Amino acid sequence: MAVFMDLNITYTTDKKRLRSVIETAAHLGYSTVAINYVVDLQQKKQVSSSVFPGKSRPIKVLNRLTVVASDPSHFRPNAEYKAYDLVAVYPTTEKLFHAACMTFDVDIICVAVIEKQPFFFKRSPINGAIERGVFFEISYTPAIRDSTMRRYTIANAISLMETCKGKNVIVTSGAEKPLELRGPYDIANLGLLFGLSEGDGKAAISTNCRAVHLHGETRKTALGIVHTMKKDQPLTERQEEEHAPVSKRAKIETV
Amino acid sequence: MRRADIQDEPATYERLVYKNTSVYHYMRISLVLENESTRLSAAQLKQLIVSGLRDLYGEVGGAFPFDLLKFDESTLTGVLRVYNSGLVKLWSALTLLGFYQNELCFFRVTQVSPFLLTLSGNSRELELD
Numbered sequence: 102m103a104v105f106m107d108l109n110i111t112y113t114t115d116k117k118r119l120r121s122v123i124e125t126a127a128h129l130g131y132s133t134v135a136i137n138y139v140v141d142l143q144q145k146k147q148v149s150s151s152v153f154p155g156k157s158r159p160i161k162v163l164n165r166l167t168v169v170a171s172d173p174s175h176f177r178p179n180a181e182y183k184a185y186d187l188v189a190v191y192p193t194t195e196k197l198f199h200a201a202c203m204t205f206d207v208d209i210i211c212v213a214v215i216e217k218q219p220f221f222f223k224r225s226p227i228n229g230a231i232e233r234g235v236f237f238e239i240s241y242t243p244a245i246r247d248s249t250m251r252r253y254t255i256a257n258a259i260s261l262m263e264t265c266k267g268k269n270v271i272v273t274s275g276a277e278k279p280l281e282l283r284g285p286y287d288i289a290n291l292g293l294l295f296g297l298s299e300g301d302g303k304a305a306i307s308t309n310c311r312a313v314h315l316h317g318e319t320r321k322t323a324l325g326i327v328h329t330m331k332k333d334q335p336l337t338e339r340q341e342e343e344h345a346p347v348s349k350r351a352k353i354e355t356v
Numbered sequence: 357m358r359r360a361d362i363q364d365e366p367a368t369y370e371r372l373v374y375k376n377t378s379v380y381h382y383m384r385i386s387l388v389l390e391n392e393s394t395r396l397s398a399a400q401l402k403q404l405i406v407s408g409l410r411d412l413y414g415e416v417g418g419a420f421p422f423d424l425l426k427f428d429e430s431t432l433t434g435v436l437r438v439y440n441s442g443l444v445k446l447w448s449a450l451t452l453l454g455f456y457q458n459e460l461c462f463f464r465v466t467q468v469s470p471f472l473l474t475l476s477g478n479s480r481e482l483e484l485d
Contacts, residue, residue, distance in 0.1 A: 129464075245454035248411060280390055280460045287451040287465060294448050 104132040105285040106310035108165065108187065108209070109240055109273035112138050118278065125279035127160040133314070135163040135187055137275075163314070167191055167211060173200045187317040189238065195220035202226035202235065208317045209238045209271070212261055214254040222264040231269045236313050237261060240275035241283070241291060255294065262296035270297065271313060272305045378470040381443045382425075385450065386433040390460040398427040401434065408453040409445065417445055433466075435475060443468075 107126055113119055119136070126134050165187035168175070171194050182188055189209035192198040201210050203226055210230065213219070230237070239258050243250035261270070272292060276282045283291075285306050292302025387401065396404070402424050410418030420442045427434040438446045450463040467475050 241452075244452055251412070251452065278460065280388065280462050281454070283451050283462065284465060286468075287447065290444060290447045291451055293444050 103307040103311045105130055105306050106133040106135075106314070107131045107274055107276075107282070107306075108133075108135040108163075108271065108310055108313065109137050109238065109275050110134050111275055111277045112136050113277060121279045122276055122282065123160060123162065125282050126276075129282060129284045131160065131285065133161040133163065133310075135165040137165045137167055137189075138185070139167045139169060141169040163187060163317075165189060165209075167209075169193065170197055173197055183321065187313065188320070193219060199223075199226045202230035203233075206320060207235060208313050208320070209236050211238045211240070212257055214240050214257060215243050215250055217253060218257050218260065222260055224264050227265045231265065234269075234312070234316050236269045236271050236309060236316075237265065239270065239272050239295065241272060241288065242275040242277075242281045245281055245283075258295035267297045267301040269309065270301070270305050271309045272302075273310075379440065380437050381440055381468060381470050382472050382475055383436045383438070383447070383465055384433065384467040384475050385436060386431070386464045386466060387456075388462050388464055389432070389456065394456075394459065395429055396432065396456075397429065398424055398434075401427060401432075404453070404456055405436075405446075405450065408449040412449045412452060413445055417449070420445060422446055435472075440470070 110119070110122055110126070123134055163186040164184070166182060166185040167189040169191045171192075173196065187209060188207050189211055190197075190201045190205060190207045191211040191213075192201050193213075198210070198220060201207060227237075239254070239261070241254065244254040272288050272295070274282050274288075288306050289299075289302040292305050293299065295302075297305060387396070405422070405424075406418050409420060413420075420438075422436055422438040422442065425435040425437050436446070447465065447468070450465060453461070453463060455461065466480075467478055469475055
């Protein structure tokens with residue numbers, strides 16, 4: 102079974118608090134977290150692109166960039182995006198949402214949870230995104246903080262589920278403090294509230310997150326990643342291979 | 357890792373039908389507060405959970421019957437019992453509860469089971485000699 106991942110931990114400059122959030126996540130059962138650096142291009146505010154150094158502890162820490170944009174020209178896939186493991190976009194207009202679903206080179210599209218959805222979800226860009234392997238993200242921490250946010254979160258989540266039928270959805274925290282995190286099975290239960298089925302709810306924090314991670318890795322490669330399986334080679338074949346000159350032997354990089 | 361040359365056998369299915377499923381679900385929970393020295397009584401905890409249910413589900417949800425079977429004040433852990441139909445509501449209300457008297461808190465659900473016996477032990481606290 103795929104492991105539990107939490108792909109949205111807000112970056113704070115307070116390193117001690119960030120470390121305690123990651124420790125709480127490890128304690129609750131998550132095996133991978135992603136630290137989210139938010140960039141708001143409209144206000145030309147750049148967050149420091151320092152990458153959190155990975156510590157040698159049982160939890161794996163990824164880096165993720167979220168671009169808040171309202172215009173397709175704001176989003177430029179360039180070299181600095183390559184430093185991050187995952188790239189997400191937060192569309193604020195319908196035009197950008199359509200462009201993000203169909204053409205942008207992103208892994209995650211964030212669905213608004215702190216405000217009323219400024220546009221309606223249409224089936225055609227969402228189906229296009231599902232075919233490309235892009236995932237929609239719903240964050241649950243605003244629902245814990247405030248009851249108005251709770252209504253917006255549930256309303257937006259339900260309208261998303263109606264259009265996408267529960268496919269390609271991930272649920273993440275947006276935790277800034279360690280007390281805002283919740284355990285993985287609690288989130289799977291919240292998925293039922295959002296309109297996901299039981300299997301989809303559990304997939305939203307395990308298999309779909311793993312798919313996002315792999316999708317992020319493919320962005321760094323030219324064609325894609327190859328998942329290899331071990332196979333026993335019969336003796337005769339191996340002997341024949343040894344006779345071939347060294348330069349002609351296939352080069353396979355194991356990941 | 358799966359091997360390419362070993363084929364999986366076709367899955368066989370076995371259907372189990374439970375005749376005497378439990379009517380209730382039991383949950384072992386523990387309350388984690390920001391200020392670790394705050395203590396609650398059992399009645400205050402029940403009031404907190406009812407207010408959480410009421411915030412999320414309204415009057416109908418707040419009136420849903422559930423029981424606090426055991427409560428340990430020093431460690432703030434307890435066992436709740438709820439009817440099967442109300443499990444999702446109660447669990448989601450516990451998840452989304454964030455504040456106790458303007459203090460940050462969170463409910464940690466350690467075990468959920470339809471049978472009380474399973475709550476007696478778990479592999480996280482297993483001690484092997």
